[in-house]
Amino acid sequence: GENVEQHPSTLSVQEGDSAVIKCTYSDSASNYFPWYKQELGKRPQLIIDIRSNVGEKKDQRIAVTLNKTAKHFSLHITETQPEDSAVYFCAARWVDSSYKLIFGSGTRLLVRP
Amino acid sequence: DGGITQSPKYLFRKEGQNVTLSCEQNLNHDAMYWYRQDPGQGLRLIYYSQIVNDFQKGDIAEGYSVSREKKESFPLTVTSAQKNPTAFYLCASSIDSFQETQYFGPGTRLLVL
Numbered sequence: 102g103e104n105v106e107q108h109p110s111t112l113s114v115q116e117g118d119s120a121v122i123k124c125t126y127s128d129s130a131s132n133y134f135p136w137y138k139q140e141l142g143k144r145p146q147l148i149i150d151i152r153s154n155v156g157e158k159k160d161q162r163i164a165v166t167l168n169k170t171a172k173h174f175s176l177h178i179t180e181t182q183p184e185d186s187a188v189y190f191c192a193a194r195w196v197d198s199s200y201k202l203i204f205g206s207g208t209r210l211l212v213r214p
Numbered sequence: 215d216g217g218i219t220q221s222p223k224y225l226f227r228k229e230g231q232n233v234t235l236s237c238e239q240n241l242n243h244d245a246m247y248w249y250r251q252d253p254g255q256g257l258r259l260i261y262y263s264q265i266v267n268d269f270q271k272g273d274i275a276e277g278y279s280v281s282r283e284k285k286e287s288f289p290l291t292v293t294s295a296q297k298n299p300t301a302f303y304l305c306a307s308s309i310d311s312f313q314e315t316q317y318f319g320p321g322t323r324l325l326v327l
Contacts, residue, residue, distance in 0.1 A: 103273075107256070133314040144304065144318040145257070152314075192255055199270065199313045201247075204256035 105193050107205025108128060114181050115213050122208045124191035125173040129160065133194035134174045135202070140187045147191075149176070181212045217241040218319035220305050225324045227292065227299060235290045235322045237305035243317075246288035246311040250274060251302040251321075260303075263288055264311040292324060300326050 104127040115118050126134075137145035139205040151158045151165045151174065158165050162181075167174040178185055189207050192202040218239045227233045231232075236310065245264050249257040259272030263282040277296025282288055292299045305319040 105256075110254075135306075135314070137318075140320075144320050147315060147317070150315065191277075194314055199262065199272075199312075201259050201262060201272065202314075202316060204249075204258075206256045207254070 103195055103203050105191060105203045105205045107191050107208060109208060110206065111211070112207045113168075113211045113213060116181060116183060118179050118181055119187070119209055120178045120212075121177075122176045122189055122191070122210070123173060124175070124193075124205050125171075126193040126203070127172070128193065128195055128203075129169075129172060130196040131193040132196060134165070134167060135192050136163075137190045137192070138178050138187045139190065145190060172175075178210075181210075181214050183212050186210055188210045218305060218307055218317055219318040220303075220322050222322060223320070225322055226327050227324060228327050230294045232291055232293050233324070235292070235303055235305075235324070237288045237290065237319055239286055239288075239307045239319075241307060241309075242285070243307035243318070244285070245313075246282070247308075247316065248272070248278075248280065248288070248290045248305040249304045249306065249326045251304060257304060260290065262311075299324055 107124045135150035138148045139145040164177040188207045191205040221236045242316045247262045248260040261280040263269040279291045303322045306316040308316045
């Protein structure tokens with residue numbers, strides 16, 4: 102069935118260290134994988150996305166990698182800062198008539214000063 | 215995402231009451247979506263609309279209803295049949311259902327009295 106699993110559920114890192122969040126998806130036809138950042142009580146904000154025709158994408162301190170064979174993708178944040186603290190959600194786009202996004206359950210990232 | 219607004223920010227529902235959450239966008243987007251977010255969980259799709267005057271059930275449509283009479287508006291009604299309505303409700307839109315990027319509104323928190 103439609104499913105995106107996300108790990109870990111919580112992650113605590115020291116400021117300046119790297120953080121990695123991993124997701125696996127079930128639909129081998131999925132072709133779009135966004136990552137959203139949500140601060141407490143706020144709307145999710147798209148921070149980076151990747152399509153299935155590329156294996157890696159970077160934007161400053163943020164990178165996403167995709168392994169289509171294994172059906173998993175990961176978010177990498179380098180040189181973490183306290184303002185990176187938030188809940189991060191991965192998603193995969195379902196390839197049927199709905200083109201809907203299936204979201205992971207979220208990772209709460211805490212960056213300790 | 216600044217082009218999507220939701221109101222009210224907080225909404226209180228009495229038992230047996232229907233309540234309507236507003237979602238408006240001025241981005242000229244064809245596709246609109248409603249998600250429910252529960253604490254510690256990801257976003258689950260309630261309803262979506264790929265074009266005006268058309269909408270489809272998502273994964274958790276029971277107890278909810280929508281309309282899409284205007285391109286810029288996609289209101290969600292939480293009916294008395296929804297027995298556990300307390301949640302954070304997020305509206306999103308995309309250029310069309312084929313364009314993957316979804317932009318979220320600020321959300322409405324629904325509480326039961």
